[in-house]
Each structure stands twice: as structure tokens, then as C-alpha cells.
Amino acid sequence: MLQGRCLCKISLLIMIVIALSAYGPYDFLGLYGNSQAVDMFLTDGESVCSIGQIYRKEIKNDQTLYFVKDAQVVTDQGTLSSTSYYFNFNSDSIPIKSKIKLKGIIAKFQEPRNQGEFNIKDYYNSIGVCFQIKEVELIDVNEPELLDYDWFYRLNKSFVNVFRCTIEVEEAGILSSISVGNKSELDSDTRNLFQGVGLAHILAVSGLHVSIVCMLLYKLLRRFGVSFLLSSIFAGAVAFSYGIFTGGSLSSVRAIGMFLFYLLAQVLGESYDMLTAAGAMAIILLVTNPLYIRNGSFLLSFGAILSIWFIATPLNQSFMMFRKEQKNRWKLIKRNHGRMGDIAFKIINKLFDYIGGMLIFSFGINMGMFPLLVMLYHEVPTYSLILNILILPIMPLLLLFGLVGGILGITVGVEVAYIILKPCHFLIMYMETISKFFLGLPHSKMIVGSHGFLFIVVYYPLVILLIKYKVRLFRYIGLIGLYLMWLIPINGKFEIDFLDVGQGDGIYVNSGDGIHYFIDGGSTSKSKVGEYTILPFLKYKGVSSIDYWFLSHMDEDHVSGVFELLEQDYKIENIVLSAEIPKDDTLAKLIGIAEEKGTEILYMNSGDVLGSKHLRFTCVYPNDSAAVHVSSEGEIDLNALSLCLLMEYDRDEDGVCDYSGFFGGDISAEQETIIANMGLVEYVDLLKASHHGSRFSSDATFLESLSPKTAVISCSKRNRYGHPSIEAVERIEDVGAEIFYTMNSGQISISDEGIWSFIP
Template sequence: MTRRPLCVICLLVIGWLLVSGKYGMNEDSSWTARFYDKKVTVTGQLVKQEQSTTSNQLYLKNNSISYQSKSYKIPNQKQILIFTDDKTSYRAGSLLNISGVCQEIKEPGNPGQFDLKKYYETKEIQMVLNKGKVLSAGRTYWHIRQFLWDVRERFKRTFLQIANEENASVLDAMLLGDKKELDPEVKKLYQDNGIAHILAISGLHISMLGMALHKLLRKLGISWYLSAAAAGAIMSAYGLMTGFGVSTTRAVIMFLVYLLAGILGRTYDILSALALSAVLILTENPRYLTDAGFLLSFFAVLGVAVLAPLIRNTCSCKNKLLESFLVSLAIQLTTIPIVLYYYFEIPLYGVLLNLVVIPLMSLVLGFGIAGGMAGLIFIPAGIFLVSPCYYILGLYKYLCAAVLNLPLAKIIVGKPDLWQMVVYYLLLLAICLIKSKQKSGEIFKWVWGTAFMMFLISRQPGSGMRITFLDVGQGDGICIQAPGGINCLIDGGSSDVKQAGSKRIEPFLKSRGIRKIDYLFISHMDADHINGIMELLEAYALNLAGENASGVSIRRLVLPKLAKKDEEYLEIEKLAKKNKIMVLYFQKGDKILNGRFSFSCLHPSQNSASEDRNENSMVLQMEYKDFRVFFAGDVEGAGEEEMIDSKELKRADILKVAHHGSRNSTLDTFLDAVRPGIGILSCGKDNRYGHPHVELINRLKRAGVAYYATMDYGALEVSSNGRGMDIRSMKNPKNPN
């Protein structure tokens, strides 16, 4: 290590960032709160513009804000992001004056949910404006950056002319760093198979393009110094043109260090170059220390530089294909904890798939650039040269679809705790440092050491009962993790959150390591209870093992037994049967018994004949030892009165308050019968229904019921060992009590 002072400096910088806490949330994030939902005017220089067919995003820096005739300066010169319908292309560095409505950047309400606030802070975006309107634009601009922007736009237009829309969008992402028009299905297909890295401008791209350019210039007889200077300048300009993402910045810095080493007659050391790039990036923006892209980029290089040689030496590898496999395996071993921490699942066959994908990438890059450049001059020539990309990208797509059909294509593990990650890397370090004199001992060490690390990083199921009332906005979604590894879901939908299924419910399930839902209960067919479930069922895709290749598998669907079925009810049944999900029908008196816990149906009864969906809601009572929870769906009116008249209601520790806290639900007589200790309200902030209604809140207070709303606390998690209980919230990890 003393021979690598840059590595020591890098470790000291990272240590200082960890101790000082400067990698954490933006200390100035509350500064913009005064402007939320208010119309303001901002003035700043345009540093980035992202256009798509549906939106235009402008990024301003060196900003000032005007509100109610007062002017404010953005602290620390952070960026402002403006969303506008204006499709005008503005020049780089031009001074723009824009009005818009300041948007609150909300923290995630559920475990596993994408943290948009943290993402924006990592990108140093201080404020977001919607409904932007450009009032004026200055004439002065940055000529070099504007030239690069123009080149990028010309290539984008050319790709659309020489390739079909899907392939053009993939080439835009791979070569220009523009993912705005990327087909969501293609993006998800690549992500699910562990090859999404080829869609980002990274070390793979920079090394392939940079080294090819440098060698070409040398073959043309240009001196090392001039060819290195030219290659370095061109790759730096390429990085600037594509937006200088964190992996691009790392790769460009390392490439420049490689060229500088050659100019100075020094040996290029990959670890020193990696450390230097880390120091430069983190000094500029410490928050990258918690960014998935930064961590994956750097740890992948560590896998190639450190772990791969050790594994190759252990195996005495001389076969090129086996060597490529071992390099891919080394990258997997160094990045698995990070992949799980941010994405919760492992694409099992990604190592093998990359053996095909990565070698062919050089052809995609080469023919893509050649076709794009030729297309600038003569479209037919561009079509001819880019045509090999069609077949390679088609092969990628075919292989990805085929792999997802294999058993265990994606292994959902869950989000590991930080201590698990630390111990994992300490064990990996120990395996690297401990040497055995015999080859068999080395192999034994790697095999069993790796197996133990995999076991350690896997999320183990907890004991007892854990119930999570998800924050789905104005809707319902409840997950129950019961003893014995039994997982249940009650409802899943929202009337004010788009894609509640894929954006909130499924990420939560994966973050908890939930691979299957044993019982999916649907209380009734209102959209705010089923549209997220419908979204997941419509994306359902069975692989060869009969598992859901696109996400979490569902074993049984439990529906209220009704005499009359509406259109939504029939559609749910159809989707379930199509996906080979067993359908059960529940009515009053039916029970599901599973070891130490049970579900009892209290409503609807055989005599229930209301036309109102809410009154026909399936009402469940769950019991675990002495712990009882009442899930009321949206029941109200005649349905609630029918249960009260039955005299069968029991005291409950937890009540999921009916109908999101509406005025006409959860009557005093109902509360007297159930006598809940805690009431959970699932509703969205500032919803148009006024939930929870003040009269309902007053009824809860009179009954002495402590209540918590997901709109205030985010997801609420109740855990119990069958006697006592503990409640925690997402937005306030401490006990709300």
C-alpha cells in the first residue's frame, strides 16, 4: 500500500467523508420549503437540456430566485431543474429567465421505494419547478459545449433515420448517454438480466473507444505524444457531450492517467488511477459515496483489478473463455452486496450472459459509430454500416427473453443490512489475504468462503409476525409476513399514485426478500384497492419453473364471494386463471388456518346483497396467539351494521380503519364492539375526499384509540411476538407512540 500513495489518500478522503457526514443529505434541503407550491421566477445559466417526445427538462446553475418582488440566491450554487412543455432548444450556457411552480421533492414513503429526493441531491439539484415558462433567453453562450450538443443532436437524428425506433433508442443510450427515448420494456429486460451496464457510458465504452482511437492514430504514424493528446482531448469532449455521468467521469480520468503514464514513461497502475478518480469525484461531490452508479462502477473495477487475478491464479486458467467467465464472476462477487442493497435481487445467469454481451459490444460500438458518421453524409451508407447492430441487439433481446424463462432467472434476496455488507467485504478481504501452500487448499478456501458470504448476505426471515401498512397514497396495500415464511397481501391500489404496483408495492416486497405471495386478498373491486394488483398481474410472465419471471409469484388469490360479479371482478379472475393462480372465494364463516395464525372472514355474508362495492367489502380478522388485527376494507353502511348486529366482533389490537377514514365508516357502535388499541388510516396527503374526516377522527379520540395515518408517517410496520407489539414508521423510524 505504501507503493500506492493515491490509494492511501483515497481511503483517508473516504474516511473523512464518513466521519464528517458530508456524504449524507443536503444540509440546505429545507431552504426551498418556503417556495413549495408557489410560482417563482428563476434566472440562471443553462448547463444541460434533455428533450423527449413528451417533455423538456432544463438544468440551470448560478441561480437566483425571485418571489413576491424579493430576490434570493441559491445556496452553494446548486442546480435547478425545470420541467416545461416548451420544445425550444436553448444554447448551452445561455442566461435563461423562467417562471414555474416549485415542487416539493418528497422522501420515499416505503422501504424499497426509489428515493427521488436523495437522487436529486446527489445530482446537486436544489429545486424542481413544474409548468416552466421561459420568459427570456440571453444571446451569449458556451460555444464549445454548444458545438458538442449540436453534434449529439445530429447523431440522434441520424440514428432515427438509419435504424428503427427501438434500436435507435438503444444506440442513443449506448453511444450518446441519452436514455430519454429508451423503450421501457428493453430497459427492464436488460436490467432483469444484469446487462444494463451496457446502456451507460462507462469504462467499457471509454476503454474500447479510447484505446481504439489511440491505436489508430499510432498506426497512422502520429507520435505517442500527439496521439495521446488527441485521444485524451477527444475522449474528454466525448464525456462532456454525453453528460459526464459518474461512471463516464471515472473512466475518462483513468484513461487520461493511462495516457499520461505513457507520456512520462511510467507504468500504468490501475488501482492508483482508480483511487485518483475517486478522490477527484468525491472531493467535487461527496454525496456520490452513497450513489449506486458510483459504487458499482468502482467496485466492478476493483473486481477486475484485484479479485480476478487471484481467482485466475487459483484455477491456473489458460482458456480464454474460462478466463472471461472468471473475470465476470469476480465482478459479481465484488458488487453483489451493492446490487442487493439498491435492487434487492440477483440475475443468476448474468455472469454467463455477459460472456456473450461484452465481446459483441465492441462491434456494436464500432458499427454504431461508423453508421452514425456515414449517415451524416449519406443515409444509405449509414443504414448499411449500422445493420450488424440490428442482429447483435436482436440477439441480446432474444437471449434476455430466453434466460428469463429459465428456473431461478432472478433470485430475490432482499436488502441487506449495513453490518452484513461490512462483514461480507471483510470476509472477502480475508479470503484474498489468506494464502494456502496447496492448490486444493486455495480452491477449498474460495468455494466455501464464497458460499458462506452468499449465505451471510442473504436476508433471513425474521421471527414473529410483521404487518406493514404501505404508503400507496389514497388507497390500500397491506403486507403480512407471518411465521413459517408465509406472506400475505391485502389489496394494492391507489387513486392518486401512478404505477403503485411497480413503483411501491413490488419494490417493497423485493426489499423484504419476499419471492412469493401465499395469499393475495382483495377486499373489493374499487380502483384504489386493485389497480396496483392489476398492474402486477398484467405483467405476470411464467417461466419454465412456473414462477413469475417478471417479479414476485402469487400462489392464491382470495376474493369475496358475491352473487353478482362486475366487470373488474371478472377481469381479476381471468388474469389469475391465465397465470395459473389458484382462486379462492371467501364469505362470512370461512377460515384459513396456518399453524399459529389464522384469517377469518367476517363479511360479506351469504345474505349480503348490496349493490355498493364498499358495503360488500371483504372484512378479515387475523389472529396470532393473543394478537388480533381487524382489516375492514372499505366497509360502511349496511355492511358495518350487519357485523355489529351479529354480536360476533372481538376486541382487536390493531384496526385498519375502513374506507381511508371516511365520514360514514367506523361508527361509535363499531368501535365499542372492536375496542381497538391502535387505528391505522391509509390515505393520501391533500386527497380530494378530505380523508380522514374530522368526524371520524373525533370518534377515534372519544373511543381512546391512538391513530396513525400513512400520509403523515409513511409506511407503518407493526411487529408482534403474539403478545405485545411494536409499531414503527418509514418517515420517523422511532416508535410513533
């Protein structure tokens, strides 16, 4: 498949070497040198002074992000040179290529603290940015004198303003993203909608845009008799300008670069080879920044090219050959029809060829992209194959209407642009309606979890071998089998995971027999803890639904993430509460959302048992002896009525508990004493320290009764409550328990193999 393609072979070798250094245990190429220098030299929160040059800017969340390169950062310890960073500013008036001097506070990018979390440090390093400077005070700005580098930026904003003046705000955001690559107006609901159904690629400037805008222009020039050279120069200049105009995303740079190679081949009279052009662009990009190899856009963009070449195109050619054989066999049948029957037969055949070809081609691309999507998102959109066929054909129209309407709006007036852009309203409405319909279908998104590297290494050779297999029936059965293999649910083994949710609790328990539990799930220090911490973890684990979600009580640091997951339609079969839980507004809201989403609410009394063949939870508190406190304002102490659970794991189903744990929510020493004195819980292997290690919890008598081997304290490093207290920690240590802290170790996992922390 790579015969004679020397550049491709060189590119592949370079990519393998860089990937080994970037993903392997040892960075032998020194790819992370700049990042390591920042980690060693700069301290989070320290004041610095910096000089550098702005090379890019974009609007995000109503602020302008300025990206600075070739910067010097001066601290009390010395100077860090040749580094890069970004800062936020409330004005976009500073031109690109300006040299600036500023003061500010260092903010390092945080690495993930739980499995599945987005690695923001990895992302920014992959685009050559090492840190952020906050609370910026500009000291000096030297603007470029010769050229106006902001012209394309202002032109882009003008297009966006035309869209906002002529169509609905939400539709303007979609059109701005599709036609001019500006995502500043794109709301999160729209982004999540298209990403959820596998259409996120239509919101990015890519090969589709280049083929429509630049290739169309080149073909028109050639049709009107313009020479190869002049047509190529003009179309190439437009492509280059369009890339700058749309922000120069990785996918657009790859597509425009390959188009320029196509034009060069036309001028030189050589044949164009897509694979060679892709290899050349990969080399160019990786020489510029080797860490692009870890960038999702880079992987998806080049992954799509390889999927088209090695999988989609051969499958499509095989299908067309099969159709040709069929048509030859049907010629005798056609002779028995009249003229009208012959015309109908031709129409049906052409329609079948078109739809079948699109399905096969889309299936081939999906086959190639599956491992990348699973690696990046741990889920796959089930109906993307069909949706691409329904929506991609209208994209050229939407793009052309957007560009022509924007140009006319700027040059002639928004009244004329309104006429041109009016069809965009119907096209976007069609896209959204179709996407919402498919998103609402059962199993529209399949959470498949994280698969090992070996799984992917075996997958691709099998796909290539099946494509080369001569018997079509076995070929497609095999490919569909491999396709469905990704959707097989992963039960996993027995494990308990204490997520680092900051100041709060979030505990996942896998029974090992296909039943998934969760205890609490909220935070007061992490915003959107459900969306950014809990849900990514569940996707990483391949958990498509939680069977039983226990909520100890209704405080925000225990329930905020659960509300988020319910609102995002994550499936929670049952929410389990204490039968003694006080009625309040938060509980009423939870019950309302649960009813709307089809989630059952279960209540446990003291002594009730809930579980599966290997694992069971027993409610030990509140009971008739519950110590309930009521304030002078009539408010009940929610912590005192926390649902307390004894977990027992029976590995061999022999009736003997192999591992036990106690989870007591936010109860205090008074409730712990009641539990100890009544003998409700005896020895346990694991203790989730009550109330995040508060000094009013972890009673000595209670701890002596349980005598845990391991204790886990879930809290934020910085919190206004002083958790964990020295007193509580000392009392836990006195009973011989080994203490783990999420604030230090990140996610803490316990399984049959032992205890593992995300941050060693």
C-alpha cells in the same frame, strides 16, 4: 494491497470521511447544506422568480430537462442564492451556457414514504440539484456569444436521427444508448429487460466504450509511428470530446479520467497503475460534489474497478496458474497422440482457458458487486455471470458499427449508413433473444431483501481472506458459499405494514413462519403504485412471492397495484376473494391475468379460515345477512360486499390469541352494525378504519364492540372525498383508540416490538 500507493490511501481516507458524514446520523461536513437551505427557505407550490445559467440539458418523456446552476431564487420572503434546480420545457432550443430569467412554481423533491421506495430527493441531491420549478414562464434568455456549446448536443441528436431512419425504432433506442449515451429513445420495456438480467451496464457509456474507442485510436496512432505526445494529445482530445458528446455521465467521466491518467503515464514514461488512477478520479469527483458518494452510478462504477483489482484479477491469475500446472502434467499424455490429436488438444485447451477465464473473472466481479446491487436494488440477476460472457464479446462490434454508421449517415447519407448499421439489427436481436430466454428461466431474478451494514462489513474481509487462501478447493468452496449466502430467503418476524399508497389500501402481513400475506393494493392518487411503491417494499423485505393476496373488492384504489405486479410477473400464489363478490369487467380481467400467470383464485365464505401455524384469517363478512344495495341503473354497491377479515396471531402456538386485527375494506356503518349485532367480531387490538375514515363508516356501536387499542387510517392528504372525516375520527377516539394516519406518518409498521412509523 495498497503498498506504496499514497494517493489511493488518501483517496480512501477522504471517501471514508465523506461517507461517514453522508450516511451517518450527523452531517459534520455540512454536505446537505444546500438541501437544508431549500427546505427551510422555499415552500412547495409557491411562485418564484429565478435567474441562473443552464449547464446541461437532456430529453426525457418528450420534454427537455434544463439543469440550472448558480441560481438566485426570489420569493416573497427574500432571495436564495447559489442554488441549483431543473425545469421542463417543450422545446430544446435554449442553448447550454445561456443565462435565463424565469417565473414558475416550486416543486420540492419528495422523500420516500415507505421502505424500499426510490429516494428521488437523495438522487437529485447527489448530482447537485436541489429542487424543480414547474409551470415555467421564460422571461429572458441571454445566449452565449463566443462559443457554440450546443454543438455536441446537436451532433448527438443527429446520430440518433440517423439510427431512427435506418433501423427499427426500438433498436434505434438501444443503439443510441449504447453508442452515444442518449437514452431518450429507450423504451421502458427494453430498459427493464436488460436491467432484469443484469446487463444494465451495457446501456451506459463506461470503461468499455473508452477502451474500444479511445484506446483503439491511441494504439493505432502508435502503430503508425506517431509519437507518444502527439498520440496522447489526439486520443485525449477525442476521449474528452466523446465524454461531452455522450452527456458526461459519472461512469464515463470516471473512465475517461482514468484513460487520461494512462496517457499521462505514457508521455512521462511511467508505469500506469489502475488503482491509483481510480483513487485520483474519486478525489476529483468528490471534491466537485461530495454527495456523489450517495449516487448509485458512482458506487457501481468505482465498485467495479475495486472488484476487478481485488477479486476478479487475483482469481483469474490463480486459475491461469492452475491451468499452467495442468498443462505441464498433461504433456506426457499429449505425446501419445498423433498430429491431428495434438491440434485438437490445443484447440480444446485454448477454448477451455478462454471460457474458464471469462467465468472466473465474471464471478469475481459479481462477488465484489453483490453488496452494492443488494443495497441499491434488493435483488440480483441469477444468470448475469453467463449472460455477460455471451453478450459482452459482441459489444465492441455493436459500438463500432453504431459510431461509424452514425458518422457516415451524417456526412455521406443514410443510404450508406443503412449498409453499415444493418448488422446492428442482428446483433441487437441476438442480445434481446438471449436476454428474454434467460429472463424466462426459473428464478431469473432473486429477491434478497435489505441486509444490514454489519453484514456487508463482514462480507468483504471474508472474501479477501478466502482469495489469499492457498488451498484452491477450500478457496472456491468458501467463495461460492459466500455468494450463495446472499440468496438465503429471509422469513422475518411477525409484522403488519400499512403502506402509504396515497388514496387507497395496501397492507402486508408476515406470519413469522414463512407465509406472506397481503390485503388489497391499489391507489387512485399514486400512479404505478404497484411498480413504484408495493414492489420496492416487497423487494426490500426480501419477499419473493406472496402466498395469499386478499382483495376486499374490485375498486381501483384496492386492486390497481395487484394488476401491475401480475403483469410484471411478480409471483402471487393465490388471490383470495369473497364468495359473494359481484361479477364485473375488473374481476373478469383479474381472473384472466391470474390464469395466464399461474395464480390460483380462492373464494372465502363467511366462517372460512385460512392461515398458518402462527397466524390465521377468518372471513366474517359478507354473510347471509349482507346488506346489498342496487342502484336504479342495476349496479351493485361493491363497497357493501367488501371481504372483511379477522386476523389472529398466536405467537407461542398455545391456542391463545396474542394479537388480533380487523380489516373491513370499504364497508359502511350499515355493514359494521350487522357485524357487531351478530357478534362476529369482538375485542381486537388493531382496526384498519373502514373506507379510509369515511364519515359513513366507523359506526359507534361497531367500535364499542371492537374497542381497538390502535386504529390505522389509510388515505391521501389531498383527496376529493374528504377522508378522513372529522366525525369518523371523533368516533374512533371516543373508544380510546390511538389513531395513525398514513398521510402523516407514511408507512406504519406493527410488530412484537411495538408500532413504528416511517415518518416520525
